[in-house]
Amino acid sequence: MVIEYVTDLARQMGLELSRVTLSKGQTFGCLDARLLSLCAQDRLVIETVHKSELDSLQSGVCGDSLELKIKSALIRLKMLLD
Numbered sequence: 851m852v853i854e855y856v857t858d859l860a861r862q863m864g865l866e867l868s869r870v871t872l873s874k875g876q877t878f879g880c881l882d883a884r885l886l887s888l889c890a891q892d893r894l895v896i897e898t899v900h901k902s903e904l905d906s907l908q909s910g911v912c913g914d915s916l917e918l919k920i921k922s923a924l925i926r927l928k929m930l931l932d
Contacts, residue, residue, distance in 0.1 A: 867890050
């Protein structure tokens with residue numbers, strides 16, 4: 851669900867993502883976090899999102915903090931591409 855949401859936001863911002871991945875953060879010491887990786891044209895940005903934020907999105911309610919995090923990551927990616 852989050853991958854589709856991110857891809858849709860990216861398209862609205864004029865970005866075509868080549869890869870979106872969501873990894874569990876436990877490997878990196880983040881017990882309640884996931885790492886959201888966004889890639890376009892060999893550029894990569896990573897954003898930390900909490901499981902509770904993803905659960906809210908899954909239930910149909912996207913919180914402001916999750917949307918802000920994703921848009922911020924997309925803006926950083928866009929800046930890397932310019």
